[in-house]
Amino acid sequence: MAKFQLFCRQYGLPLVASLHVFGLFTILLWDADFFTQFTPVTLLFTAVVLVGAHQGNLKHLSYFLISTYVIGYGVELLGTQTGFPFGEYWYGDNLRPHLIGVPLVIGFNWIILTLATHFLVKHFSSNKYVIVIVASMLMVGLDTVIEQVAPPLDYWHWAQEIVPLMNYAGWFVVSLIVHGLAYYWLSSHKNAVARNYFWVVILFFMIFSLAL
Numbered sequence: 001m002a003k004f005q006l007f008c009r010q011y012g013l014p015l016v017a018s019l020h021v022f023g024l025f026t027i028l029l030w031d032a033d034f035f036t037q038f039t040p041v042t043l044l045f046t047a048v049v050l051v052g053a054h055q056g057n058l059k060h061l062s063y064f065l066i067s068t069y070v071i072g073y074g075v076e077l078l079g080t081q082t083g084f085p086f087g088e089y090w091y092g093d094n095l096r097p098h099l100i101g102v103p104l105v106i107g108f109n110w111i112i113l114t115l116a117t118h119f120l121v122k123h124f125s126s127n128k129y130v131i132v133i134v135a136s137m138l139m140v141g142l143d144t145v146i147e148q149v150a151p152p153l154d155y156w157h158w159a160q161e162i163v164p165l166m167n168y169a170g171w172f173v174v175s176l177i178v179h180g181l182a183y184y185w186l187s188s189h190k191n192a193v194a195r196n197y198f199w200v201v202i203l204f205f206m207i208f209s210l211a212l
Helices: 002-029 032-052 058-082 106-124 128-147 165-186 192-211
Strands: 089-091 156-158
Touching: 002 032, 002 192, 032 106, 032 192, 058 089, 058 106, 058 165, 106 128, 106 165, 106 192, 128 165, 128 192
Parallel strands: none
Antiparallel strands: 089 156
């Protein structure tokens, strides 16, 4: 276990970044329909690396991971079934497998983005209100960028092809909840790989949004 953690801390970010660069070029320049099918694999790999690189109490980390996955999956299930709190949308085929219309991997996406934004803001501030609120705002910012490419990549689709404003309000509220949990359980933890992954993921989707 210790060797795996050391490996993730030393080589995790270059590996994840390389995988994203590979995905960027293959989807844009080769076969988008084929390679976007592997998005769930990329998300799982990224989650494993970020968790493997984590430094802190494993019991507290496990509490965060389980609660964030359940909240992330649960709120997406609520959203797709009722339209609350994000609006009316549905998931496409490229994030399969689905359970009740929601990708099983979506909970890992909430974990990844929460870890990245939490440790980025925590690197610059120790104030719990700053960490929770600013990190939640960064989550909304990330979602704003991702929304530009999600439909053409068949990740998810909005009714009438319009992203409602309530989506961003919903993201902010849910982000406040998971970031509150992150601060409660991970306040003494460190994760440089997760912190720097923020720049990988935002550049990845910004380039996509400009190219598509």
